[in-house]
Amino acid sequence: MNDITRQETSRDVETRSTQERTLLPAVDIFEEDEALHVIADMPGVTRDTLRIEVDQHILSIEGDIQVDMPEGVSATYAEIQGNRFARRFTLSHEVDTDAIRAEISNGVLNLVLPKRESHRRRRIEVQTA
Amino acid sequence: MFGDLWRFETPKSSELDWFSQALNEFFPRATADIRSMPRGAFPMLNVGRTDDTVFVYVFAPGLTAEELEVSIQDDVLTLLGRRGAASLEGEQQQGEQHKQRPYYRQERFAGEFARSITLPEGVDTERAEARAHDGLVEIRLPKREEVKPRRVEIKAA
Incomplete structure (x- = not known):
């Protein structure tokens, strides 16, 4: 459910070759206290x-x-056979979707998915009696 | 003109040893080039050609022009470099020591790499050029004059 490899808009054999070919980008995903990170x-x-x-x-x-x-140009060898990257993920409710930040440099996408305030790890003060 | 990489059509196979598989399919007793590598090693490569130039496209995301070393000896093109593990801004200074954190996926290549490919014969290595943009390096290798296709005039008897 997380991923889609190819978006097929038509099953018609005639149009298949003209469809865009979609590749799945390699990702790293890790979590910190305040946010999830997708690279x-x-x-x-x-x-x-x-x-x-x-x-x-x-x-x-x-x-x-x-x-x-x-x-x-005619091809002699190809490992990248597609002209676009696409990938999907399901987010949990704790992610503050309005606060998502993205940046791309040298072909690497850096996404920060901040968690809502109410879902962050909190330290609880212990009061003396 | 852009985005028609699918012109790089080759037999579809997700198996690792694509090269020998494709060869075996067409020439059952053929052997793979000793320098052929499993498909999908980092960085990924596409090779194309026109009548006068060979083009090598290196898909090297996250590497700047300085971080990728491209060299040619005889007809072998070598790509050398190192790509660090995922790190957040401000952590770069700490070098190798980055924080341990739970990973959900770790698919991206990290570490040192060295990849070589054999180029078609007759490439003029002196005139080779490389350009980098957005994690993609394009290497242009002009063919030597004597290997360019030539039209043969037919003379009337």
Whole structure:
């Protein structure tokens, strides 16, 4: 349920080859006291081609790979066979979706998903009697 | 013109030893190049060509131009470098000692890498150029004059 590998808009064989080919970016996800962090490898994705959305607690990350490829290039070998990255995650209710921050540099996306104040770890003062 | 990487169509197989598999499919007794590597090693590569140039695309997210060393010897292109583990801003100074924290997923490559590929013959290594943007490095290797396709004029008898 976490991931989607390919978004198929049509099953028509004729249009298959013209569909966009979607790749799953490699991610690191870890947690700190105040936030969850998502780091995704998206080489060739720029700030302009990156789209991040939260809808009904589904976080979607999408980005088009920008390659300046001259006309008439024929392939000899390819490990990246797609022109966009996409991946989705389900968020828990503790994430403050309005406070999500994103930044991309050198093809690495850094997402910070802050937790709501009420869900953060708190220290409880012990009072003397 | 952009985003048509899918032109890099090759036989679909998710198995690791893609290269020998593809070869075996077409030439059952063929052997793999001794320098071929399992598919998907970091950094990932695409290779394409036109009549006069060979293009190598290196997908190296998180690496700046200084952090990736590209060298060519004979017809072998080597990529060397190191990519640090995920770290937050402000932690960079601490170097190797980063905080232990619970990971839910750890899929991204971290550490040292060295990858070599054999280039098609006849590349002019002196005129090779490399450009980096957004974690993608494009290496242009012009072909030498003698290996470019040539049109042969047919003379009337």
